[in-house]
Amino acid sequence: MANGQKPTINDVARLSGVSKKTVSRVINKSPLLNDATRGKVEAVIAQLGYVPNLQARALALRRNFLLGLIHDNPNAQMVLGVQEGILDTIRATEFALVVRPVDRHSPTLLDDIRGFIEQQRLYGVMLLPPISENDNLARMCLDLGCTVVRMGSARLDEDARLVASNDRQAVSEAVAWLAELGHTRIGFIAGPEGFRSARERQDGFVEGMARAGLKPDPAIMARGTYRFESGRAAGEQLLSAKEPPTAVFSSNDEMAAGLLHAARERGLDVPQDLSIIGFDDTATAAHIWPPLTTVRWPIRTMASTAARKLIEPGSAAAAPSLFPSDLIRRASAVPRPGKDAQ
Structure with missing residues (x-):
């Protein structure tokens, strides 16, 4: 670049012939781009030596590149599966994950979560059951400018803000x-x-x-x-x-x-x-x-999809919201004695 100036996202977009949003999607490893577009933008990024300025982008967005996982769930393995699913999506991006356990019975629940979101300046929040069923909580997150996805065992919200099982x-x-x-x-x-x-x-x-x-x-x-x-x-x-x-x-x-x-x-x-x-x-x-x-x-798949919806809310509606569960037959269930196997 001239005069030793560092290349910007605008330079990458101009030389690639795409929008800034498309460049941002390439940076965030979005699965919604075709290989040709992704390759063209990555080639320009490599040619210019462009490095995203996360601090400047965070200031412009008034948000950090942090996703919050908020839960009050006694099933530790379930929470771990959700974390792994989110990390599957954000591992190669600029985003990071912050986990916050809460007490759903606390009279200060909403105030506590509000303080957490404002302090961390979260980009998006994933809510696990049962607090995902709290409509007031989901609405508060949106009012704070946070993207939200709710995980549940039934339909809790519109597709763009939901991952659910049957x-x-x-x-x-x-x-x-x-x-x-x-x-x-x-x-x-x-x-x-x-x-x-x-x-x-x-x-x-x-x-x-x-x-x-x-x-x-x-x-x-x-x-x-x-x-x-x-x-x-x-x-x-x-x-x-x-x-x-x-x-x-x-x-x-x-x-x-x-x-x-x-x-x-x-x-x-x-x-x-x-x-x-x-x-x-x-x-x-x-x-x-x-x-x-x-x-x-399918906890891990649901969580991975939820993370994509949080990162790219504009295209979230296109991602699936319902994830069927399957019976996995192992050795702990057999025909009743005297009953032939089906």
């Missing part, structure tokens, strides 16, 4: 499959009160039982907290019933692992005496013995 349908199909295996005494461990995911999964259990012509028995239904110990306690309760279940659907893998522990303490064989299905398909599911049959919640 929990109810997935659980219904899993429970109906247990019935096809000959199980009629099917127990259920629900998630904690106040979680939309817990409600959706419980509704799915009821629907799946109805599809099979079965009626849920409250004597073999219990509520947990999405944590291992609560699954163990729920398992002790279910297995102490006068007529214990031959199969149990657990609303997440951590509680399913606790149930498995309770069954082993009673000398029961899993799956011959008790079939178990979990939900999430976290690392726990594949690592315990027997490996856990579970509903795969």
Whole structure:
């Protein structure tokens, strides 16, 4: 450049014959560009030796290149999966991730999050369930000039601000499959009160039982907290019933692992005496013995897509918002004794 001036994004755009927004998308590794455009802009960037001035851009935007992950979720593996998904998208960009756990029951929740966003000058925020279900919180983030994406187990917002799964349908199909295996005494461990995911999964259990012509028995239904110990306690309760279940659907893998522990303490064989299905398909599911049959919640893919929506809100509506869950059949669920496999 003349007089030793550093090249600017305007120079890159002019020599590439594209807009500044397109150059910005190349810098941010956007997947929405074709290879020809990306290659042309990258060649000009290399030719000029252009280096983005993040500080200047942050000042112009009045925002740092930070994405906030805000959660009050007891499932540590789920939160880790979300972090990994976001990092999959931003690893090669100028963005960084800041994680903020909160207490959804705090009377100062909104003020605390407002202070966090303003202090960090966040570019965008991803909200995990159950606080993602708080419409006032999502609205406040938008009012602060922050892009927002909400993760949920049902439709919470418009497509540009949503990544959601079909929990109810997935659980219904899993429970109906247990019935096809000959199980009629099917127990259920629900998630904690106040979680939309817990409600959706419980509704799915009821629907799946109805599809099979079965009626849920409250004597073999219990509520947990999405944590291992609560699954163990729920398992002790279910297995102490006068007529214990031959199969149990657990609303997440951590509680399913606790149930498995309770069954082993009673000398029961899993799956011959008790079939178990979990939900999430976290690392726990594949690592315990027997490996856990579970509903795969595509957490990492959902989080990666959410990060793209945060970085490029103008094109967010084109990205998917619904991510189907699949039943992953492993060794923890088999036909009821005396029932041939389907």
